[in-house]
Amino acid sequence: MGNSLQVRLLDLASWSLLKHQDLAIASLETLPTELFPQLFLDAFQLKCTETLRAMGQVWPFPTLPLGRLLHEILPCMKSLEAVMEGIDVLLAQEVHSRRCKLQVLDLGPIGDQFWYQWCGTPVRWSSKGKAPRPVESARKGHTSARLEVVIDLTVSIAPLPKLTAYMLNWVKERKDVHLCCRKITFLHNSFIDMCLNTVKLSCVQEVEANLYWKTSTLELFAPILDQTKNLQRLIILCTEVPRHIWPSMLKGESWFVTLLSTQLFQLHSLRELYLESATFLKGHLDQVLRCPRTPLETLSLTGCPLLEQDLTHLGQCPNLTQLKELSLRGTLLSRVRDHLRLLLENCASTLQDLDLGMCGLQDSHLEAILPALTLCSQLRILKLFGNRVSRAVLVQMLRHLAGLPHLTLEVYPAPQESYSAPKRLHQKTFDLLCARLRAVLRDLGKPRVILVSTEPCSLHGKALLYNFEPTMSSYPCCHYQTQKISFLN
Template identity: 45%
Template sequence: MNVRTPPSLLDLAESSLLRNEALAISALDSLPRELFPALFMKAFYRRRSQTLKAMVQAWPFVRLPLGGLKDMARVRVGRPIQAVLEGVDVLLAQKVRPSCIPVNLLFPHRGCNLQVLDLRSTGQNFWIMWSGSSDDVYSRSQMAPVAEVRSRPKQPVAPLDVFIDLCLKKRTLDHFTTYLLSWVEQRRISIHLCCKKLKISAMPMENIMKVLAQVQLDCIQEVQVNCTWQLSTLATFAPLLGQMINVQRLSLSHIHGSALEEKEQQHVVQILSQFLRLHHLRDLYMDSPVFLKGHLDQMLRSLRNPLDNLIITHCQLTESDLTHLSQWPYISRLKGLDLSGITLTQFTPDLQVLLEEVASNLEELNLEQCGITDSQLEAILPALSRCSQLRTISLCGNLLSMAIMEKLLSHTARLSSLKEEFYPAPRESFSSSGALHLGRLAQLKAQLIEMMRGFGGPRTIWLSSSPCPRWGNKTFYHEEPFLYHCYTPA
């Protein structure tokens, strides 16, 4: 016989309050702040609009992580969110903040402390912790009320920060984002719309500019543009990018157009001139940047601060581009270098110099599908051996022989920080027509494993016929040297 757990006093009190919205609203003045989140959750799920509106005005915490609660809900949340925004409107309508003199020190939240309305997909831990499911001390400290001040003169209301993540992946915005932007536009003096992460994958430039006109651009820290843009389109976007002065990670993909024509060169100048303003940039990712061929030096001159990671993939570079990259003043500060998809077959000396320059700090090296040959790899092995901080290396997609694979593994065995190695299946595993022979591959794998037994220490190694085995597959870690083959059928 199952015995049902009786409801707690807290559950009974919350249910009683929510049955009578007038009672719940009148009780907020004497409600301990510890009870606010649990009552707010139930009011939100049960769509008690008037209670939500009143609770926002009395919210005892600095931040209201509404996005986390919205993500936890399994019902339509349009009306509850609208009620929250109506509660914010009441706060914004106040000419001055109320005095922070508490009537009862047991309830110091009187006078709303709300400074941040967070609509991002974060904050679930806050709601779980305050509902009694977790004792997350860190969350408690993060959501503590504003420090009490017994007496403070009245002052103008500071703008309320509203945090969102923007993902512009359709030609038009969804209903909620459209409603929110309209709400913000009507309250621009009182609201700061802050966005930490901006992703653009499909939207006309005219609409993008209208959306970003509502956003505090200096709040943005991560920008990801995954569109098929012409250089002229990126040049139109560039002035907005230049205002995102706190960007730390910038990703640009599939930008078409060669810088050979004078007009296109002007676009390149327009774009790179904005890079000069990105003093906090740490990670730069450029996939298929056709315009960089022969002009990499222009981009490097625009980067006035060190980067942690430089990723330039799937484009053509010249010998002079590699030379300029090796001579970049901050090249030795890189922790991650990715040149995958760039043909480097004819650039052995330049690649060797480049590895020597990055050897002291480099932690991740990706040279997938670069057309690297046996002789080229053998020439760069000494420089590779000096990358003492290297944690991850990938050479997948290059056609390498069994002999050079053995030399490579003997050199990488000396790198004590190396945790993951991604290598192509040896050339001898394939027939003259390019078909993979699994039986032959198994023999070569066993041969390599036997060779590695003498090196000592466990290693995580991927041997693959596909260009990049690290996505969508598990990495196996073994107590002894272990070689794992990830085979992707044609």
Template identity: 40%
Template structure:
């Protein structure tokens, strides 16, 4: 039998008010602030349109975190319209009621916020659209109240926060409605976005949406779909206006074989030149970006500020690209570096060694998975790796190295006091000559040997796990401590 907790006094008071719509609306003028959140939540859940409109018009906090307040409840279309209908009335009058302090309407799905700190007057960080040196709206309002000026003051623009996940050919009903309302009140309603993720949508539709968004509010951009170089060129001008961008993830940008070299150069210049405007960029992920080969320096020299995280994965690079990377001052303070899937087999390890030496005081994560690094190359990198005093995670699965090099690496690793997790490939000696797959018995012996070495070195808590590509499907098989077979290798 389920025993439900009795409703709190706040909930009981809210329920009582909502039974009489006229009383509830009349009571808002003198209602204690702590009653507004539960009252609004119940009014929204119960689809009390008029009550919702009235509560929004009297909201005494700077932020209305709509989805966080509603938790698992759905944003009912009619009741959402009631929220904007209430705002419409105020925005049309262009005056601020006595108790109304709303500055931010937060519609983000996955916002985990300390609601009481927001309600007490703290702004959501990172979304101010004011220029440096401009007084904060709360400060302006406080001065108005302190000086006992007339209650009704002109409205400042209201920010509507919404993370954008563009997955369909056209915007969904919810996004279309928000865009419509912002267009209607573009002088007083600002559509702001912290996260922009593009999975699939025609570029013309993306541009229509971005034309409505306050681009300087965007801090994180992820383009995780297949784009032609010409599409990237059309997106580039918008990227350059995202002046507060902190993180950029770009994947699967392909050059057309039919495109002239002149056109390719034009689009690449359009993209790379935007980095001059991104003074807050700290995280850059480039995955399967075809134009990087021989042109990485063009991206690097446009960077304005030092990066903290750099990931260049599944790209073709020349030795000259690595040389430019090792000498670039904007990567000298990296905490995370990934070159996973970048073939280094036929390249000199010298530039990578220089880069590791440069970032040795700051680097915490190093990912060299599937780079084709040979024994001789690893041996060159050992001294630089030994200087990475802040390294906590090292991953180099999928590289054809010998047991001797692996044991030497373990000896080096135990000297790095902060290194806690190493992911390594099965050494060449563990492979079965008959089918080219690692032999489970040999792998078990290897794991036991490494654990013994860690015990003897006084580092038994350091995690060493193995990962290799499945010979059938290419997915990784992990071993810790024994092999976890890929599903495609398991008997039916």
């Protein structure tokens, strides 16, 4: 009640000032700091350009996070231009206002935490409230610049968004402003080289690239990795290769593996590696994973065709002993039961999220890794959907994993007894088995949430997502039908 009253009083104070912009501007030097964020948001929404110009000169916080406002909540170029005009005045001043502490203008898609702290929440303007992606201090190593502008860049065949183009041009025309590109996303190979002439890659912490497999693409992408010395997260998504370029692709894969391994060896800050449909890994996984200089915290190999020797290496790799997240979704693991167990044992003290969905696992595999899973004391999320499991083994897993203190979400495949034929769900049997699983959870007496997923139906174009209170929603058949069998105290 007290917090709500405080928010309403701040709103009233802000709106009262904006009714008289001259009064608002005159009061900025003495205005309580806690009123600034709400006044700024209201001025931004109402396009009070004179107030915004003045606030840009006396912003009393080290960072002004504009990204979320402009991308999703209040996309208004007129208000942005007013703020930038005020910052221009600030940069031209020999002596700044005593109030002004502005060092970083953050135009990335984050900032909710700041606005929530000072304004309660921006939900009244947008229902989208995604948590910000954690990053290190943007000004690290660039304290000589009067101002640092942080922006995420997407490189594609389409023209740059108006906001991005405006800010890149604004920074280019000012000598005492440093551009920090925190994340680069490559959606089109032909424009990779544009980045080399646009931004300083030493600031980049995350690179996401959708690569089309031909040698010219790999040659363009190589200098990007060579210059991103502070890269923390690397995501490579490989586009399906047309048959007519298979021979040249096979020739380029070996060359790219050598190149990628060399570049990974130079990345001292790399913590997260995501590879999807990466055909170049086949037979070369050990060469790639032994190169990072520090242990990985996240490894995701999604839909990667690997040989048995590659999967064997997973259990022996010294760089995978401190994993927090591991995803092998869509990677066939049916021949590496013992090495998968060893991998889980090696990172048992740190592993938090594990995704082994659609990996070809059966009862014998799950029984083999179950002792290792019980050692994962930090495990929060476990996904095993898309595999083949019997009711007996599923019950066994529910019982053995009940002792994990942090496990909050488990996603299992529906027992094979639920099907009358391959991908032909017998609904009554499925419902009965789910009821029995819920009874097991009730007997265990520990609050937890379990999702049981069926295989996509072979007869119908849609699957159903529902729980026990039944609320029915339809989804494309590529989704799994999921029944929530939660037991909560």
